[in-house]
Amino acid sequence: MTMESDNAQKLRSLTRRAVVHAINDNGAGQTLTVEAHAGCPRSSVPVHQQFGLSSRAPLDGAVTHVVALGGDEADLLALPPANPSLAHMGNLASGETVLYDAVGQAVYLQDGKFVRVQAATEMTVEIGDVTVLDLTSKLATLNVPLQVNGSITASQDIVAGTVSVQGHLHVGVQKGSDTTGKPQA
Numbered sequence: 001m002t003m004e005s006d007n008a009q010k011l012r013s014l015t016r017r018a019v020v021h022a023i024n025d026n027g028a029g030q031t032l033t034v035e036a037h038a039g040c041p042r043s044s045v046p047v048h049q050q051f052g053l054s055s056r057a058p059l060d061g062a063v064t065h066v067v068a069l070g071g072d073e074a075d076l077l078a079l080p081p082a083n084p085s086l087a088h089m090g091n092l093a094s095g096e097t098v099l100y101d102a103v104g105q106a107v108y109l110q111d112g113k114f115v116r117v118q119a120a121t122e123m124t125v126e127i128g129d130v131t132v133l134d135l136t137s138k139l140a141t142l143n144v145p146l147q148v149n150g151s152i153t154a155s156q157d158i159v160a161g162t163v164s165v166q167g168h169l170h171v172g173v174q175k176g177s178d179t180t181g182k183p184q185a
Contacts, residue, residue: 014071020062020081030056032078036066045076058102061085161185 018034021041030047045066057080064081089100093111100106108116117123125133134141157166162185171181 010071013068015065015067018064018066020059020064023056023059025056032064032081034064034066034078042076045078047078047080049080057081057083058086
């Protein structure tokens with residue numbers, strides 16, 4: 001071998017694709033069991049994950065790239081695993097971002113103007129371990145007082161306690177400019 005081909009081979013061996021056989025997400029950092037060469041699995045390979053984003057790819061079909069740090073095959077580092085066997089959330093416009101999972105739930109940041117959330121069955125908002133908002137396709141539950149600084153428009157009746165805004169009665173009705181009693185249920 002010439003020196004150039006020897007160096008080229010060394011460079012090629014620094015990184016390679018690997019099949020992911022196991023994902024351990026229980027510790028301070030995620031680790032993988034991977035197989036880059038048939039019959040040579042490697043376990044406890046740390047995953048390089050950026051701060052503020054963590055995910056666990058579905059195992060069946062997961063692949064990654066491993067890097068031999070400093071050219072040392074005993075010191076591998078894996079990039080976050082991907083799973084190309086599952087649907088990729090594509091067709092994004094330039095500058096758009098989507099955070100998604102294996103069942104199609106997604107948070108889209110679109111055009112610098114719009115945030116769209118797609119939830120499979122339910123979406124909750126928690127503040128300090130307290131659910132303040134719970135949304136399903138049938139019901140929105142707000143668990144804190146609501147302050148509205150604009151107007152409210154409702155297409156259906158509003159009920160406060162047991163008093164209907166559209167169907168309540170008044171006591172003490174009189175003619176002229178007199179006032180009535182409180183609304184009755």
